[in-house]
Amino acid sequence: MQLFDKTLGDWLEYWAEETPDREYIVYSDRDLRFTWKTFNERVDNMAKGLISIGVTRGSKVGIWAQNVPDWLTFLYATAKIGAVAVTVNTNYRSEEIAYLMKDSDMHTLCMTDGVAGSNYTDIIYELVPEMRATQRGKMRSDRFPELKNVVYIGQEKYRCMYNTAEILLLGKNVPDNEFKRLRGLSNCHDVVNMQYTSGTTGFPKGVMLTHHNITNNGYLTGVHMNFTPEDKCCICVPLFHCFGVVLATMCCLTHGSTQVMVERFDPLVTLASIHKERCTVLHGVPTMFIAQLNHPMFNIFDMSSLRTGIMAGALCPEELMRQVNEKMFMKLTSVYGMTETSPGMTQSRLDDPFEVRCTTVGRNYEFTDVRVIDPETRKECPAGVVGEMCCRGYNVMKGYYKNQAATAQVIDENGFMHSGDLGVKDENGNYRITGRIKDMIIRGGENISPKEVEDYLYRMPGVKDVQVVAVASERYGEDVGAFIIQKEGFNLFREDVRDFCKGHIAKYKIPRYVFFVDQFPMTGSGKIQKYLLREMALELCKKNGIEIL
Numbered sequence: 001m002q003l004f005d006k007t008l009g010d011w012l013e014y015w016a017e018e019t020p021d022r023e024y025i026v027y028s029d030r031d032l033r034f035t036w037k038t039f040n041e042r043v044d045n046m047a048k049g050l051i052s053i054g055v056t057r058g059s060k061v062g063i064w065a066q067n068v069p070d071w072l073t074f075l076y077a078t079a080k081i082g083a084v085a086v087t088v089n090t091n092y093r094s095e096e097i098a099y100l101m102k103d104s105d106m107h108t109l110c111m112t113d114g115v116a117g118s119n120y121t122d123i124i125y126e127l128v129p130e131m132r133a134t135q136r137g138k139m140r141s142d143r144f145p146e147l148k149n150v151v152y153i154g155q156e157k158y159r160c161m162y163n164t165a166e167i168l169l170l171g172k173n174v175p176d177n178e179f180k181r182l183r184g185l186s187n188c189h190d191v192v193n194m195q196y197t198s199g200t201t202g203f204p205k206g207v208m209l210t211h212h213n214i215t216n217n218g219y220l221t222g223v224h225m226n227f228t229p230e231d232k233c234c235i236c237v238p239l240f241h242c243f244g245v246v247l248a249t250m251c252c253l254t255h256g257s258t259q260v261m262v263e264r265f266d267p268l269v270t271l272a273s274i275h276k277e278r279c280t281v282l283h284g285v286p287t288m289f290i291a292q293l294n295h296p297m298f299n300i301f302d303m304s305s306l307r308t309g310i311m312a313g314a315l316c317p318e319e320l321m322r323q324v325n326e327k328m329f330m331k332l333t334s335v336y337g338m339t340e341t342s343p344g345m346t347q348s349r350l351d352d353p354f355e356v357r358c359t360t361v362g363r364n365y366e367f368t369d370v371r372v373i374d375p376e377t378r379k380e381c382p383a384g385v386v387g388e389m390c391c392r393g394y395n396v397m398k399g400y401y402k403n404q405a406a407t408a409q410v411i412d413e414n415g416f417m418h419s420g421d422l423g424v425k426d427e428n429g430n431y432r433i434t435g436r437i438k439d440m441i442i443r444g445g446e447n448i449s450p451k452e453v454e455d456y457l458y459r460m461p462g463v464k465d466v467q468v469v470a471v472a473s474e475r476y477g478e479d480v481g482a483f484i485i486q487k488e489g490f491n492l493f494r495e496d497v498r499d500f501c502k503g504h505i506a507k508y509k510i511p512r513y514v515f516f517v518d519q520f521p522m523t524g525s526g527k528i529q530k531y532l533l534r535e536m537a538l539e540l541c542k543k544n545g546i547e548i549l
Helices: 008-018 036-052 071-080 094-104 120-127 129-133 164-172 176-185 211-224 242-255 267-277 286-293 318-327 354-359 404-410 450-457 494-501 530-543
Strands: 023-027 032-035 060-064 084-087 106-111 149-152 191-196 206-210 232-235 258-261 281-284 308-311 331-333 335-337 344-347 368-373 387-393 417-425 431-436 441-443 446-448 463-473 477-486 513-516
Touching (some): 023 036, 032 036, 036 176, 071 191, 094 191, 120 129, 191 242, 211 242, 242 281, 258 267, 267 286, 281 286, 286 318, 286 463, 331 354, 344 368, 494 513, 513 530
Parallel strands (some): 308 331
Antiparallel strands (some): 023 032, 335 344, 368 387, 387 417
């Protein structure tokens, strides 16, 4: 096993030469298919088109779109010429995209027309009103002086925007010399992707990731799952997030596997894509697996082709892991990490015993040093003692863009990236994540892990999904609150939940406050925003006349 010094472009060209006619990207719902050769040719032409509008080495190119067919074309095109792809959360609204464009020094923004409830074109015209009276290629913005182009990903035409067809046409007229020059300067240690942290607290920060970071993390992820060119990975997680672009795309890129894409997560489209294409791999966050398992048409689809996948992106309930293994015939693995570690720090392996894959996040990636460190003493914790999950190695980010102070806060003098997550290592070297340091509930001096209470409540009949958070308490400082999404046909009450817990978990861990909701507030990458649930708890108590003790 080894680390590679290849760039994204090197890997793409390798497979285009090695297996030119094998399918690389498939959209089953519209029967759109690219082989490695045809996709590589499209990428080269797109790269030359970007050069023609001024994109060059170091330029920041935003991609603001769901998993549309040319999302990956723009990613690889920027990579080949040394530009930096800035992945944009599809749920961003006006002020969020404005912040990101300004903070990243964005040169070119590639975007679709938006998602439900958010029209990207309207937002951009509002932020850059100069576009309404300017020809494309001549953009000047007082608010965003670095922004020179907006590219519409599609065929429609908008004032002051190029569209995809026009960029490809411009590319055909660009001599190869400049493309080859920039291509030749590419280095595996160049920053290739900037991903902005979810921003559940504070302003998002641009995480600078290199070719070496993400390709090797993807490669090792695939090794742990026995990936080969015969595999077909169904990708329904968003590409703007590390889960999608690394654990899925980079995994497929480095093993020559096929990507079966889902543009926007829909449980029915995902199940149908797996069935039709005979997918062997499926990745998802817990809420995605819950949606598929609970879909009324689940049983009509054949899942027998699936052999493995990843559940990650949030703390994974043990009971849900078991259900997926049993009902979808998959040997699920779990990856733990963060954007700043590319993202994988630990992963359970395909050949691990069922209990290890179901109850832990596995052991550290090769070529990394993962430790559980005491947040106060900064000393490594022995096995069985909870501390902060920390990592150093090839996978640690280059830093936060233009923010050395924030970088120094999370990467210590010994090169360890501090995650802010609580974890514990067992005697076999496998890790369990017990929660976030800031999510820990401290009730009258007793430390309570939200995940422990969540895992127990998942066993209760009628509970489809649950999140446990701290609720401010005058008596105890904090108390336990549970937000529950019920399964169809159930009508649970607060006392039903408390009765289910009595005698089975410690009294101080039993939720005092129980709220039944239809959905949880989430980031665009599928992470549940617990800080908003804490705020909701206080609002619901006040609204319903519930006394906060």
